[in-house]
Amino acid sequence: MRERRQLLNIAYRLLGSLADAEDVVQESYARWYALEPRQRDEIVSPGAWLTTVTSRICLDLLGSARVRRERYVGQWVPEPLAGGTDADPADRVTLDESVAMAFLVVLETMTPAERVAFVLHDVFRYSFAEVGRIVGRSPGACRQLASSARRRVASARVRRGPEERRAEVVRAFARAWAARDIDALIGLLDPAAVAVSDGGGLVEAAIEPIVGAERIAHGLVEIMRLVPGLVVLERTVNGQPGVVTQLDGVTATVVAFDVAGGRITRFWAVRNPEKLRAWTNVLY
Numbered sequence: 001m002r003e004r005r006q007l008l009n010i011a012y013r014l015l016g017s018l019a020d021a022e023d024v025v026q027e028s029y030a031r032w033y034a035l036e037p038r039q040r041d042e043i044v045s046p047g048a049w050l051t052t053v054t055s056r057i058c059l060d061l062l063g064s065a066r067v068r069r070e071r072y073v074g075q076w077v078p079e080p081l082a083g084g085t086d087a088d089p090a091d092r093v094t095l096d097e098s099v100a101m102a103f104l105v106v107l108e109t110m111t112p113a114e115r116v117a118f119v120l121h122d123v124f125r126y127s128f129a130e131v132g133r134i135v136g137r138s139p140g141a142c143r144q145l146a147s148s149a150r151r152r153v154a155s156a157r158v159r160r161g162p163e164e165r166r167a168e169v170v171r172a173f174a175r176a177w178a179a180r181d182i183d184a185l186i187g188l189l190d191p192a193a194v195a196v197s198d199g200g201g202l203v204e205a206a207i208e209p210i211v212g213a214e215r216i217a218h219g220l221v222e223i224m225r226l227v228p229g230l231v232v233l234e235r236t237v238n239g240q241p242g243v244v245t246q247l248d249g250v251t252a253t254v255v256a257f258d259v260a261g262g263r264i265t266r267f268w269a270v271r272n273p274e275k276l277r278a279w280t281n282v283l284y
Contacts (some may be wrong), residue, residue: 012081079278
């Protein structure tokens with residue numbers, strides 16, 4: 001059971017969903033306990049066995065997830081990690097740069113094999129020989145997969161400012177949004193900023209990304225006008241400064257940001273209630 005946290009960390013980064021990650025880890029343990037006692041005794045490293053099984057299940061799921069996401073209504077955004085819950089995700093998923101929303105979104109552009117090879121090697125430091133045994137490919141092939149994935153990450157990476165400055169920008173954004181201050185919002189957004197909203201067809205959300213500071217700012221203020229009583233709160237999202245909106249005490253939206261040069265370049269607003277279940281128990 002000491003391996004559970006490591007397995008959950010791997011599965012969340014591979015799948016972008018805490019709920020799916022927990023299901024995968026549960027399935028891995030079910031397969032472990034389905035073995036005969038003699039078979040378990042023959043396994044030299046239970047941790048390595050569980051990691052292999054977890055990674056292979058994730059690899060299979062990533063293939064089917066591509067098909068499901070092609071049918072998904074609107075934009076698909078990874079499930080945001082909540083903080084301050086009764087069962088704090090920090091106890092389950094390590095909150096570092098590899099769970100930042102911007103990073104997870106780049107992972108979504110990779111092929112399943114690239115994603116598994118990159119996450120296992122570059123994030124969790126498994127050797128290519130170990131990765132090869134897990135994914136059923138040669139170490140050389142896994143090295144090429146990770147290299148290709150690394151180029152995707154490098155091409156998407158922007159120059160980010162200090163963490164303190166990013167927090168200041170997000171805090172100012174939350175205040176400007178709550179105050180319906182269009183000019184302040186425009187000033188905080190990069191002129192070419194992109195807003196991505198994920199409602200999954202279950203709640204109202206923009207189907208396509210919205211581009212441009214003025215369009216985004218006017219849209220945000222319109223939301224406040226149409227939904228009286230909406231509360232904007234500063235919260236940590238995936239280990240970084242973020243924003244949450246609540247209506248009648250229920251979390252309606254979780255927003256993660258990418259900030260560069262003192263301005264917001266991109267943000268992801270998750271509205272799909274199925275992805276916000278972990279936020280219903282957040283203690284504010």
